[in-house]
Amino acid sequence: MKSSKVQNYSSKILKSGAILSETKILLAGWDDSTSIQDNFDHFHQRNILGKASRSRVEDILQIFRQRYLNEVQVTKTLITLIRAKHPADSLNQILYFHAARSDPLIHDFVTEVLWPRYKSGRQDILVKDAENWIRDKISKGSTAKPWSDNTIEKSAQGLMSTLRDFGVLQGLKNKRLTPAYLRVDAFCYIAYFLSRIQPSGKRLLESKEWQLFFLETEAVEHLFIEAHQLHLLDYHAAGSVVRIVFPSESIEEYVHVILERAH
Numbered sequence: 001m002k003s004s005k006v007q008n009y010s011s012k013i014l015k016s017g018a019i020l021s022e023t024k025i026l027l028a029g030w031d032d033s034t035s036i037q038d039n040f041d042h043f044h045q046r047n048i049l050g051k052a053s054r055s056r057v058e059d060i061l062q063i064f065r066q067r068y069l070n071e072v073q074v075t076k077t078l079i080t081l082i083r084a085k086h087p088a089d090s091l092n093q094i095l096y097f098h099a100a101r102s103d104p105l106i107h108d109f110v111t112e113v114l115w116p117r118y119k120s121g122r123q124d125i126l127v128k129d130a131e132n133w134i135r136d137k138i139s140k141g142s143t144a145k146p147w148s149d150n151t152i153e154k155s156a157q158g159l160m161s162t163l164r165d166f167g168v169l170q171g172l173k174n175k176r177l178t179p180a181y182l183r184v185d186a187f188c189y190i191a192y193f194l195s196r197i198q199p200s201g202k203r204l205l206e207s208k209e210w211q212l213f214f215l216e217t218e219a220v221e222h223l224f225i226e227a228h229q230l231h232l233l234d235y236h237a238a239g240s241v242v243r244i245v246f247p248s249e250s251i252e253e254y255v256h257v258i259l260e261r262a263h
Contacts, residue, residue: 009105009134009143011151013158016063018165022049023095026064027075027082036069067095067102074098074193077255084259086185089167093186093213096166097193100212107212109133109159110168114177115211123176125169130156179214185258187223188232192246192254201242232261 029048031039040061043049051057069075078098081091100107113133117125134152137143147155160175169175182190191204198204210220221237224244228235234245248254 009108009137010103011105011147011155012063012066013103013105013162014151014154015059017158017162018096018099019060019063020092020095020165022060023064023068024082024091025049026061027068027079030075030079032072032076032079036065067099070102073251077189077251080252080255080259086259087183089180090183090186092167093180093182094189096168097186097190097212099162099166101209105134105155105159106162108137110163111208111211114163114168115214118177118179118214123178125160125175125177127153127156127160127175130159134159177214182213182215182223184223184226184230184232188227188258189251189255191224191227191233191244192248192251195244195246196251201237201244202240204244205237205242230261232258 025048026043029039029043029046031042043061044054044057047057049057049060051060068078078094081094100110109130113129114125117123131152134147134156138147138152160169163169164171164175167180168177170178190209194207194209195204198207205220205224206217207220210217215223224233224235227233231247233247234243236243246254247257
């Protein structure tokens with residue numbers, strides 16, 4: 001996902017947040033033999049999320065759909081991880097990756113604001129910083145229409161809270177950057193996902209998407225080497241030639257390799 005002046009940002013973050021616990025409940029209860037709407041109807045009937053407000057449930061379901069239901073293979077893979085009781089910190093990193101990929105507001109704030117700040121050695125970040133960035137994007141035509149001051153303020157607050165819940169930030173009122181080390185199993189999943197879009201080994205190694213996890217190319221290479229040593233993939237580099245080979249033909253198959261070899 002690339003930032004662009006014509007990128008359309010949405011204030012949906014206001015109605016969602018990280019929804020980590022809700023996402024895991026929905027994935028655990030998902031029936032991949034039936035349609036999305038049938039699953040949603042079933043969730044409503046069972047009140048699986050235990051929410052008093054039907055509108056709140058609808059908001060959660062729509063964000064869940066946007067983040068995790070765009071590809072059948074990805075949905076099935078996430079269900080497999082949930083049912084295998086994959087470690088929460090690794091799973092949360094994978095869910096964060098998909099959330100950021102699906103929401104340009106999250107993605108671009110991390111790569112355009114948090115990543116440069118992290119590289120400069122600064123850890124502090126204020127809601128006002130998010131507000132100013134959103135205002136700048138609106139002024140450049142990055143939203144379908146201008147946002148009210150209230151929407152900007154609440155979107156900035158929602159953005160910061162979401163990133164805190166995903167483990168990118170810490171702190172209740174005053175936030176600071178505290179990105180967790182990317183686990184090798186989560187790294188392998190993400191690398192495989194990105195390899196389907198960018199099959200070039202060198203470009204995968206240098207992908208800007210690793211900025212979502214505050215990783216320089218050298219750190220990414222260390223993770224590829226670690227994954228190679230764990231037999232999760234084959235990584236070979238000689239000068240400018242980088243060869244990365246995964247042991248599976250699909251992400252559904254590869255997640256079983258991760259589950260078998262990384263634990």
